Amino acid sequence: MQIKIGTRGSKLALWQAYYIEDLLQQGGIETEIVIIETKGDKILDRSLSKIGSKGVFTQELEDQLRNGSIDIAVHSAKDLQSDLDADFEISAFTERERANDVLVSHNSGLSLKSGESFVVGTSSTRRIAILKHFYPHIKTVDMRGNLQTRLRKLEEGHCDALLLAYAGVHRMEYDDKIAEYLLLEEFTPAVGQGSVAVENAVSLSEGKKAILKNLLSHIPTETCLRAERAFLNRLHGGCSIPVFGLATLNEDEITITGGIISLDGKEMIRRNISGIATSAEELGYALADELIEAGADRILSEIRSAQVQF
Numbered sequence: 278m279q280i281k282i283g284t285r286g287s288k289l290a291l292w293q294a295y296y297i298e299d300l301l302q303q304g305g306i307e308t309e310i311v312i313i314e315t316k317g318d319k320i321l322d323r324s325l326s327k328i329g330s331k332g333v334f335t336q337e338l339e340d341q342l343r344n345g346s347i348d349i350a351v352h353s354a355k356d357l358q359s360d361l362d363a364d365f366e367i368s369a370f371t372e373r374e375r376a377n378d379v380l381v382s383h384n385s386g387l388s389l390k391s392g393e394s395f396v397v398g399t400s401s402t403r404r405i406a407i408l409k410h411f412y413p414h415i416k417t418v419d420m421r422g423n424l425q426t427r428l429r430k431l432e433e434g435h436c437d438a439l440l441l442a443y444a445g446v447h448r449m450e451y452d453d454k455i456a457e458y459l460l461l462e463e464f465t466p467a468v469g470q471g472s473v474a475v476e477n478a479v480s481l482s483e484g485k486k487a488i489l490k491n492l493l494s495h496i497p498t499e500t501c502l503r504a505e506r507a508f509l510n511r512l513h514g515g516c517s518i519p520v521f522g523l524a525t526l527n528e529d530e531i532t533i534t535g536g537i538i539s540l541d542g543k544e545m546i547r548r549n550i551s552g553i554a555t556s557a558e559e560l561g562y563a564l565a566d567e568l569i570e571a572g573a574d575r576i577l578s579e580i581r582s583a584q585v586q587f
């Protein structure tokens with residue numbers, strides 16, 4: 278039996294695809310990697326919130342899942358929208374890497390806490406808003422492109438530091454450039470950050486689906502991500518909306534922290550919910566309902582109307 282793995286072509290995407298390939302091969306499965314370019318890879322001169330976030334990194338992969346030219350598509354879990362079309366499903370989430378964001382710089386002494394003003398490159402609305410909220414003295418510049426491009430721009434002096442997910446920095450072996458590890462309580466990550474998601478068409482053979490579950494799925498991570506994704510789904514948050522969420526497991530108990538922040542960083546609503554892990558998704562929905570009750574809907578519509586004007 279052979280599994281065809283579809284992936285984007287960036288170095289981080291390829292790292293993820295090789296990681297999946299390794300896990301499958303260790304289980305005795307033959308693999309082939311197929312590189313597919315997406316709209317998000319092609320359009321680099323506009324920020325994601327301006328392209329329209331839905332499926333920019335996934336559409337072309339899903340087209341090939343649909344026509345059967347690949348068996349699975351490998352994604353960073355946080356780039357995979359929470360409302361998949363009915364003919365797709367996620368068969369596995371791999372074990373989550375540390376979910377934190379980090380500050381990356383050539384100047385290892387740089388720190389957000391120092392009170393010193395400097396320029397951070399990021400185009401994540403979540404990171405920009407959180408910076409404005411906790412560290413208003415920090416300036417930001419828009420910074421898109423893959424990790425290598427961003428690091429090159431850092432080197433060229435477009436900014437003093439980058440704000441990135443630890444997982445990607447570590448996977449690309451840039452750990453020595455990490456100046457500061459940021460707190461989960463401040464920089465609560467995007468839903469799914471740090472895990473790799475394996476997507477397939479519902480029509481894939483039952484035999485292949487069983488292999489994917491057995492060889493690729495990390496059950497505790499999967500439980501957490503199902504909770505986070507339910508939360509995101511109820512809020513209708515895509516990757517250009519500053520919604521954050523992180524679930525953790527303690528034996529049978531799951532705790533989800535989630536929130537939303539206005540684009541200017543002034544208003545932040547965050548809540549926690551805990552309960553039995555078997556109700557992970559229900560808890561995710563309940564947490565979203567609590568946020569909506571507390572005013573998240575108004576912040577979301579303000580964000581949406583601001584983004585439409587681009």
Ligand SMILES: NCc1[nH]cc(CCC(=O)O)c1CC(=O)O
Nearest residue numbers: 353355441442444445470471472
């Ligand atoms: N939005 C881009 C993206 N998608 C996944 C990662 C790397 C970390 C991960 O897999 O969660 C990154 C870069 C970043 O946010 O720094």
